[in-house]
Amino acid sequence: MNKHYLAFAGNPNAGKTTLFNAITGAHQHVGNYPGITVDRKEGSTTLEDSRIDIVDLPGCYSLTAYTQEELVARQVLVDERPGLVVNVVDATKLERHLYLTMQFLELGVPVMLALNMMDDVRSKGIQINVPQLQKDLGCPAVGTVARTGAGKEELLRTAVDYAQQRNGEWRPLEISYGPDIDPLMDRLGARIEETGLLHEKYPPRWVALKYTEGDDSIIEQGRSINPLLSEQMEADVQTLRDHCLKTLNTFPEAIIADYRYGFIHALLKKSVIATQPQSARLDLTDKLDQVLTHKLGGPVLMLALLYAMFHVTFTLGEYPMELTHNFFALLADGAAAILPDGVFQSLIVSGIIDGVGGVLGFVPLIMIMFIIIAFLEDSGYMARMAYMLDKVFRSFGLHGSSVMPFIISGGIAGGCAVPGVMAARTLRSPKEKLATIITAPFMPCGAKIPVFLLLIGAFFSEHRAAVMFSITLGAWVMALLVARVLRSTLIRGESTPFVMELPPYRLPTIQGVLIHMWERTWEYIKKAGTVVLAISILIWAAMTFPGLDQETEQKFAAQQVALEQQLEATSSQTRQEQLQMQLEKLERKQGLTALKNSIAGRLGQMLEPISELAGFNWRTNIALIGGVAAKEVIVSTLGTAYSLGDVDADNSESLMSRMQKDEDWNRATAISAIIFVLLYAPCFVTIVVMARESSWGWAMFALVFNTALAFGLACAAYQIATAMV
Ligand code: GDP
Numbered sequence: 001m002n003k004h005y006l007a008f009a010g011n012p013n014a015g016k017t018t019l020f021n022a023i024t025g026a027h028q029h030v031g032n033y034p035g036i037t038v039d040r041k042e043g044s045t046t047l048e049d050s051r052i053d054i055v056d057l058p059g060c061y062s063l064t065a066y067t068q069e070e071l072v073a074r075q076v077l078v079d080e081r082p083g084l085v086v087n088v089v090d091a092t093k094l095e096r097h098l099y100l101t102m103q104f105l106e107l108g109v110p111v112m113l114a115l116n117m118m119d120d121v122r123s124k125g126i127q128i129n130v131p132q133l134q135k136d137l138g139c140p141a142v143g144t145v146a147r148t149g150a151g152k153e154e155l156l157r158t159a160v161d162y163a164q165q166r167n168g169e170w171r172p173l174e175i176s177y178g179p180d181i182d183p184l185m186d187r188l189g190a191r192i193e194e195t196g197l198l199h200e201k202y203p204p205r206w207v208a209l210k211y212t213e214g215d216d217s218i219i220e221q222g223r224s225i226n227p228l229l230s231e232q233m234e235a236d237v238q239t240l241r242d243h244c245l246k247t248l249n250t251f252p253e254a255i256i257a258d259y260r261y262g263f264i265h266a267l268l269k270k271s272v273i274a275t276q277p278q279s280a281r282l283d284l285t286d287k288l289d290q291v292l293t294h295k296l297g298g299p300v301l302m303l304a305l306l307y308a309m310f311h312v313t314f315t316l317g318e319y320p321m322e323l324t325h326n327f328f329a330l331l332a333d334g335a336a337a338i339l340p341d342g343v344f345q346s347l348i349v350s351g352i353i354d355g356v357g358g359v360l361g362f363v364p365l366i367m368i369m370f371i372i373i374a375f376l377e378d379s380g381y382m383a384r385m386a387y388m389l390d391k392v393f394r395s396f397g398l399h400g401s402s403v404m405p406f407i408i409s410g411g412i413a414g415g416c417a418v419p420g421v422m423a424a425r426t427l428r429s430p431k432e433k434l435a436t437i438i439t440a441p442f443m444p445c446g447a448k449i450p451v452f453l454l455l456i457g458a459f460f461s462e463h464r465a466a467v468m469f470s471i472t473l474g475a476w477v478m479a480l481l482v483a484r485v486l487r488s489t490l491i492r493g494e495s496t497p498f499v500m501e502l503p504p505y506r507l508p509t510i511q512g513v514l515i516h517m518w519e520r521t522w523e524y525i526k527k528a529g530t531v532v533l534a535i536s537i538l539i540w541a542a543m544t545f546p547g548l549d550q551e552t553e554q555k556f557a558a559q560q561v562a563l564e565q566q567l568e569a570t571s572s573q574t575r576q577e578q579l580q581m582q583l584e585k586l587e588r589k590q591g592l593t594a595l596k597n598s599i600a601g602r603l604g605q606m607l608e609p610i611s612e613l614a615g616f617n618w619r620t621n622i623a624l625i626g627g628v629a630a631k632e633v634i635v636s637t638l639g640t641a642y643s644l645g646d647v648d649a650d651n652s653e654s655l656m657s658r659m660q661k662d663e664d665w666n667r668a669t670a671i672s673a674i675i676f677v678l679l680y681a682p683c684f685v686t687i688v689v690m691a692r693e694s695s696w697g698w699a700m701f702a703l704v705f706n707t708a709l710a711f712g713l714a715c716a717a718y719q720i721a722t723a724m725v
């Protein structure tokens with residue numbers, strides 16, 4: 001005979017005792033939990049060849065150690081490890097009763113729902129989509145009417161089946177508790193797992209959750225086993241506590257509760273249709289949601305909001321960006337004036353000031369972006385955006401929350417992948433986050449736009465808007481397609497079931513938004529002083545060394561001296577101007593020769609036999625290599641490389657018309673270059689940020705993979721276009 005041990009649990013007045021009586025009949029007895037005044041009721045029944053023992057746990061609203069009843073319920077689960085918890089809920093009040101269910105799921109015990117009071121459900125005109133509810137909760141649910149005993153056989157059968165299937169295995173449900181709590185939970189969870197604190201009793205993340213909630217009973221147990229670790233964790237929690245109090249004017253446990261209710265709210269939105277609002281608590285949220293997540297109006301409003309947000313960021317950001325830019329230009333000029341000419345000056349000016357300045361130049365943009373994101377997040381609207389877009393993005397292996405990183409990266413042309421990749425933080429599943437991070441830099445960011453404008457101006461001037469639009473559309477198509485491919489190959493894995501956190505709407509506090517914004521901005525600034533500085537020096541070195549050999553250097557110097565002497569000798573105004581121009585040309589020619597001889601230049605020439613397949617000559621190659629430092633560099637390097645096509649060309653001729661005349665450039669090359677620039681390696685600031693958000697391995701993967709993909713497509717486009725012309 002099989003034996004099963006079930007625990008009935010539920011809020012007071014869910015009908016638990018009535019159900020217990022209906023099932024066990026006379027086979028029950030009442031005892032006592034040792035040392036306390038809470039009754040312990042046990043009973044048994046049989047089903048086919050199974051004997052089922054049942055304990056009727058005291059009614060409780062949660063599993064925190066606030067009351068004796070709750071503590072007892074938790075102890076039974078942990079010490080006696082029943083094969084299954086039958087969570088009896090009043091199905092007319094799911095909004096409140098599922099709160100306890102959430103806690104069973106978080107603890108990980110095998111649990112199923114008895115949806116009791118189904119008679120009331122029907123008479124109140126509430127419709128419950130049970131299969132949907134089961135799917136979203138990840139556990140079985142059976143409707144019952146305890147007073148008449150209806151549904152009790154099905155309940156028992158399902159319970160026995162499910163208990164057998166789970167075989168006592170605990171599977172803790174991990175939900176997000178928002179950007180404030182999650183990082184701490186991850187950190188504490190990892191430390192608890194490492195040290196094995198309380199591991200024989202509870203899952204690590206759950207212990208972390210209890211520390212965060214300030215659960216005295218768990219903290220006491222933790223202290224007695226590992227006082228040092230416990231003390232550290234308590235200190236961490238205290239820091240978070242102060243932070244939450246300061247930014248959101250609330251406690252961590254209240255935030256956690258909010259997210260649990262948010263989860264439930266979203267779940268019920270999908271599976272319960274009520275004729276009356278479920279509870280007064282969420283009335284305002286319900287009303288707002290009727291408008292903001294309306295089937296048609298919702299997405300339209302969202303698009304309008306996204307566009308506005310984007311517009312505001314980049315228009316507002318323009319001024320401080322220009323200020324920072326000017327500041328660093330001034331700094332560079334100053335340094336150039338003070339320091340003697342030579343490698344050291346070049347290192348300070350081109351390597352360090354330009355590099356770090358380029359990074360810090362993004363700061364204003366990032367600050368504005370994060371103010372808006374913090375506002376959307378703290379208010380609860382971000383979760384609704386994810387909710388509305390989830391269906392579309394899911395079919396590409398992404399998540400509703402992926403929209404934000406895409407848009408910010410340039411999904412509406414002109415964004416920036418640096419804050420874009422950072423915005424992927426709102427994604428909970430590491431795999432979806434990774435796929436988003438790798439594909440977001442495909443978007444036409446603000447630094448790629450000048451390249452496109454140059455090429456469009458030179459070769460497609462009559463279709464400017466159409467080509468620009470196709471580029472943006474192409475970026476979206478590629479991002480989604482590549483995400484789809486990655487998610488079915490390298491980054492395979494199930495998608496998270498729709499993240500169900502729909503927290504109630506809250507008006508964010510200015511202080512909270514600002515603190516959130518600053519934390520993220522500061523993290524970015526810190527990078528400028530470390531990794532970014534090192535890489536920027538590396539790229540500078542590649543474009544500077546080994547420089548000119550002595551003989552060539554002397555030849556240039558001699559020519560310069562000759563020109564300068566002529567300049568001094570002549571008194572004719574026109575002749576002077578002519579000579580001045582020649583001097584400038586000479587300087588540029590020297591620069592180009594040095595660039596050609598540098599590591600980057602040699603690489604560009606070395607790659608020419610291959611890059612020719614896509615129509616790129618060595619000058620284009622250098623510009624594209626420089627583009628890995630920053631996409632802005634592409635146009636300026638092309639400018640340098642083409643400024644000396646022939647020394648006699650008119651100085652004032654624009655790069656655009658020079659390229660039009662160059663025999664290596666035509667429409668096919670332009671198409672190929674547009675595709676390549678759109679998709680190839682992200683700039684190095686983005687790569688550093690990608691590494692921080694995922695790992696250096698994946699950042700390097702993106703660099704190689706995106707470049708290979710871009711080159712393959714550019715070649716194909718070039719060959720086809722050349723054949724057609
Ligand atoms: P407990 O606190 O969970 O043990 O709940 P009880 O079993 O004491 O039931 C609370 C109240 O709900 C009692 O008045 C029951 O008669 C009533 N009740 C229990 N189950 C049902 C049901 O399925 N439908 C209806 N309409 N009432 C029920």
Ligand code: MG
Nearest residue numbers: 016017018059
């Ligand atoms: Mg009771």
